[in-house]
Amino acid sequence: DEKDRAWRDAGKEDLTPFIKELINNKLSERLKIRTDFYKEKYKHSVFSEIFVTNKYGANIAQTGKTTDYYQADEKWWQMAKEDGLYVEDVEYDESADVYSVALCMRINDKAGNFIGAMKVVLNIQDLIDIIKELEARGAREGRAAVEFKLMTKDGKLIYAAEKYEVLKDLSDEEFFTKITDTERFFTVMEREPGGVEEELFAYALSKGYKDYKGLGWILVVEHETEETFAPIIKLRNILLVISLAVTISAVLIGLFIARSISNPITILKNATVEIGKGELDTKIEVKSKDEIGELAKSFTRMTENLKRTRDELIATKDYTDNIIKSMVDTLIVVDPDGKIRTVNKATSEFLGYTEKELINQPVGTIIAKEEEEEEEEEVPFKGTRLKKLIAEGSIRDYDMTYKTKTGEKIPVSFSGS
Numbered sequence: 001d002e003k004d005r006a007w008r009d010a011g012k013e014d015l016t017p018f019i020k021e022l023i024n025n026k027l028s029e030r031l032k033i034r035t036d037f038y039k040e041k042y043k044h045s046v047f048s049e050i051f052v053t054n055k056y057g058a059n060i061a062q063t064g065k066t067t068d069y070y071q072a073d074e075k076w077w078q079m080a081k082e083d084g085l086y087v088e089d090v091e092y093d094e095s096a097d098v099y100s101v102a103l104c105m106r107i108n109d110k111a112g113n114f115i116g117a118m119k120v121v122l123n124i125q126d127l128i129d130i131i132k133e134l135e136a137r138g139a140r141e142g143r144a145a146v147e148f149k150l151m152t153k154d155g156k157l158i159y160a161a162e163k164y165e166v167l168k169d170l171s172d173e174e175f176f177t178k179i180t181d182t183e184r185f186f187t188v189m190e191r192e193p194g195g196v197e198e199e200l201f202a203y204a205l206s207k208g209y210k211d212y213k214g215l216g217w218i219l220v221v222e223h224e225t226e227e228t229f230a231p232i233i234k235l236r237n238i239l240l241v242i243s244l245a246v247t248i249s250a251v252l253i254g255l256f257i258a259r260s261i262s263n264p265i266t267i268l269k270n271a272t273v274e275i276g277k278g279e280l281d282t283k284i285e286v287k288s289k290d291e292i293g294e295l296a297k298s299f300t301r302m303t304e305n306l307k308r309t310r311d312e313l314i315a316t317k318d319y320t321d322n323i324i325k326s327m328v329d330t331l332i333v334v335d336p337d338g339k340i341r342t343v344n345k346a347t348s349e350f351l352g353y354t355e356k357e358l359i360n361q362p363v364g365t366i367i368a369k370e371e372e373e374e375e376e377e378e379v380p381f382k383g384t385r386l387k388k389l390i391a392e393g394s395i396r397d398y399d400m401t402y403k404t405k406t407g408e409k410i411p412v413s414f415s416g417s
Contacts, residue, residue: 153216
């Protein structure tokens with residue numbers, strides 16, 4: 001307790017001899033070599049903090065001064081000891097001064113006995129950069145702006161395209177109240193009450209991977225209704241990819257790092273016992289050069305996984321865009337008032353109109369009237385068939401007749417939803 005109080009009373013830059021001894025021991029130096037390597041390579045702190053405790057919860061190695069010396073009363077330490085692996089949700093890490101996700105794992109000796117725990121603080125900047133790259137790519141290609149929001153399951157904001165406050169509570173926002181556990185669900189809603197501009201909101205929920213339940217993060221994508229919404233639905237895979245990358249990283253770190261430091265931790269444990277008996281001259285000799293190589297491999301594999309998943313995501317999006325551009329079937333989007341909102345290139349060429357000539361025109365401009373609808377009202381496709389579509393959710397293989405710009409009538413088989 002006295003060491004913990006003295007530790008907390010010391011300022012962040014005020015390193016007592018005891019703190020300096022921990023930060024500069026051999027295991028701490030090895031951990032700092034790894035974190036500094038990736039900081040130099042990627043120009044920011046990928047792993048902003050790593051520290052190790054003994055089985056009593058006291059720090060025995062660390063890359064920098066932590067907020068507390070004694071960790072056994074912390075939830076992460078208790079969960080890692082009990083479950084073997086625990087992933088903390090995103091939060092501000094006071095020790096590392098970053099917003100991060102913490103990977104916490106139990107450390108056993110060769111006999112399977114608990115000898116300590118390790119916490120790796122993973123900076124979420126790489127995850128945010130993936131989303132920023134998608135936004136920049138869309139802007140370069142001249143598409144309408146796509147806005148992203150990444151939130152925790154409780155509605156705390158992690159990232160937004162516009163200016164934002166990290167971990168701001170959005171749970172009372174109207175769009176958040178419409179989010180359910182159903183994937184691939186989206187809804188059209190007004191961006192501002194009483195406004196005429198509409199926004200298409202699509203979202204995806206993190207479901208974890210195998211035994212890992214995931215953090216339940218929510219990715220919300222806002223897109224203008226004039227843009228085709230098929231790519232937006234595909235973008236729900238972004239959060240799944242992120243969740244998979246975090247899971248793979250946690251598993252690799254648990255398997256490789258815990259194995260690589262088990263022997264040094266045993267030596268440190270024995271030395272700690274001797275020091276506790278008063279043998280202050282006890283030397284801590286850790287000579288495990290090969291295990292440092294294993295540690296490097298695990299970090300390298302994790303970063304390669306992040307790059308590979310980002311490249312696969314970009315390739316998937318390009319594939320979807322090419323499908324829409326090369327679509328040969330006619331596509332028409334109609335609002336509830338029977339006005340045309342969107343047509344594709346195939347529709348314009350088939351009927352002899354330009355896209356500008358059809359937008360905001362009644363659908364009757366291109367669909368011939370039928371007797372049953374003329375009896376009900378003057379506007380085609382605003383009677384029985386629209387009621388059938390609303391009631392059933394979809395129509396398939398419905399016989400209708402197109403009317404071209406020259407007045408020619410062309411029978412077609414129509415499907416809609």
